Amino acid sequence: MIDDEFDLDEGFEADDFNADTAEPPKPSIITPDGREMYEHFRFVADKGQEMLRVDKFLTLRMQKASRNRIQQAADAGCILVNGKPVKSNYKVKPLDTVLIVMDRPRHDFEIIAEDIPLDIVYEDDTVLVVNKPAGLVVHPGHGNYTGTLVNALAWHFKDNPNYDVTDPRLGLVHRIDKDTSGLLVVAKSPDAKTHLGKQFFNKTTKREYVAVVWGRPDPAEGTVVGNIGRSMRDRLQMAVYPEGSDQGKHAVTHYSTIESYVHLSAVKCVLETGRTHQIRVHMKHIGHPLFNDARYGGDQILRGVKTARYSQFMRNCMDLCPRQALHARTLGFEHPATGEQMFFTAPMPADMQALMEKLKTINAAD
Numbered sequence: 001m002i003d004d005e006f007d008l009d010e011g012f013e014a015d016d017f018n019a020d021t022a023e024p025p026k027p028s029i030i031t032p033d034g035r036e037m038y039e040h041f042r043f044v045a046d047k048g049q050e051m052l053r054v055d056k057f058l059t060l061r062m063q064k065a066s067r068n069r070i071q072q073a074a075d076a077g078c079i080l081v082n083g084k085p086v087k088s089n090y091k092v093k094p095l096d097t098v099l100i101v102m103d104r105p106r107h108d109f110e111i112i113a114e115d116i117p118l119d120i121v122y123e124d125d126t127v128l129v130v131n132k133p134a135g136l137v138v139h140p141g142h143g144n145y146t147g148t149l150v151n152a153l154a155w156h157f158k159d160n161p162n163y164d165v166t167d168p169r170l171g172l173v174h175r176i177d178k179d180t181s182g183l184l185v186v187a188k189s190p191d192a193k194t195h196l197g198k199q200f201f202n203k204t205t206k207r208e209y210v211a212v213v214w215g216r217p218d219p220a221e222g223t224v225v226g227n228i229g230r231s232m233r234d235r236l237q238m239a240v241y242p243e244g245s246d247q248g249k250h251a252v253t254h255y256s257t258i259e260s261y262v263h264l265s266a267v268k269c270v271l272e273t274g275r276t277h278q279i280r281v282h283m284k285h286i287g288h289p290l291f292n293d294a295r296y297g298g299d300q301i302l303r304g305v306k307t308a309r310y311s312q313f314m315r316n317c318m319d320l321c322p323r324q325a326l327h328a329r330t331l332g333f334e335h336p337a338t339g340e341q342m343f344f345t346a347p348m349p350a351d352m353q354a355l356m357e358k359l360k361t362i363n364a365a366d
Contacts, residue, residue: 016231029101031077032084032350036230037101039180045096052078054098055088072194076100078102111119111140116152121183121344126337128153128171128186129195131346132347138175138184153186160188173197174205176273181349182328187336189190195336200274206332209269209279210356212325213288214302221256222280228275240279240285251275253282257300263289263303279326291317293324305323313362321355 029037043061055070058079064071073079074088080099081090086179092098108183119131132138132149150172171187173196187193199205229248231239241247252272265288269279280296285288289298301314332343348356 002131024215027064029080029083029099029142031080031101035076035077035103037103039101041100043098045092045094045098047094049092049096051091053085053088054081054090054092054333057092058100059099066190068194070192073100076343100209111154112146112151113154114146114149114151115155116149118152118156122342126188126192126335126340128188129331129342129344130184130186132181132184132328133174134179134181134349134351137178139172140288148252149184157188174200176328177277177280177324177326179323180209180326180328181346181352183331183344183346185331185333190212196333198341199333202212204334206330206343207271207274207328208330210266210327210329210352211269211279211283212266212291212321212352212359213283214256214264214291215288216260216299217257217267217286217288217359222254224253224255225251225287226285227251228278228281238275238281238282249273251278251282253279253307255283262362264359266356277337280324291325292321293326295324298324298329317355319359321351323351325355 008148013212031037041062043058045057047126055123057068070074070079071088074086074090077085078101079086079088080101081092081096083097083099088264103271114137118298119133121131122129130149137148140146140148153171171189171193172184173187173193176182176184185196187196209289219354225243226240227243227245227248228238228251229241231237233239239248240251243250252271254270255267257265257267267283267288269283271278275281277295280290280293284293284296289296289302292299298319301311304310304314328351329348330343331347332341334340335342
């Protein structure tokens with residue numbers, strides 16, 4: 001198995017660090033098309049190297065990596081020869097330097113199985129769907145090596161002989177932020193992981209989120225288009241860059257207002273792509289940060305006259321929902337084994353439900 005199995009999901013921007021709490025390691029490579037990448041493996045062809053396709057060259061040197069996986073990596077632009085991306089049919093020459101790169105650092109730690117309760121929505125021999133609570137980090141990374149969803153999955157699958165609990169991703173093909181709640185699908189076999197990864201990459205999955213944002217979007221529904229990439233001012237934040245620019249990656253979020261309150265709104269967000277912090281960044285970009293999102297300024301009172309009564313009301317609301325108000329409510333995908341269209345819905349978590357109920361009680365005079 002190649003490190004991280006060359007996950008193709010656009011939603012797996014997860015950068016193998018906890019993007020909400022730790023300074024990310026700096027990328028070691030900038031590709032010709034401007035992508036920030038991390039070196040995972042390096043091979044230098046010897047002087048007597050015969051002309052050989054790069055996928056075969058790597059298969060011979062990485063015994064646990066299938067040729068299909070390597071070809072997927074090439075298709076995703078993750079194989080560089082002498083600094084340039086190549087396709088799987090590239091012929092390696094003597095002294096060529098072949099790199100395998102990814103958009104996240106390598107894992108250099110052991111996965112520890114931990115008995116952490118899981119809210120399992122669905123499970124069969126091929127997939128597992130979980131409803132992740134807010135506050136649970138999805139996978140180990142710098143500063144968060146234990147107590148994550150991956151550690152919980154390692155425990156859940158510890159008696160499954162067909163599941164590689166040493167895999168740092170443990171079948172994950174997408175992620176949601178630590179303080180975002182909601183649905184995640186986990187693959188229980190390499191083939192299922194490949195199948196699901198392609199669905200996310202090809203944007204055929206269905207993902208719908210509910211968020212509470214400051215203000216009332218105008219228009220009440222619309223589409224946000226703008227590249228998302230690491231902020232040049234604060235590497236713990238993501239930022240929006242012009243569509244088509246060399247900065248960031250293409251990102252599209254569709255939103256529609258579900259309910260309006262006096263100074264906030266509940267909105268439905270449908271992802272067309274899946275970038276790190278995408279909804280949080282896109283909604284801030286159009287002037288409507290997520291309620292209580294400390295990373296992007298939503299933990300400040302951004303609307304309304306800050307009287308003592310109103311300020312106390314909003315502080316009480318923040319106590320009810322002490323994290324960004326974002327929930328991955330629905331998830332749809334094609335079952336990797338049966339081809340059946342699967343669709344799941346997770347109820348609104350108690351903290352967001354309480355917040356939305358309380359917001360209904362504020363009146364326009366406040």
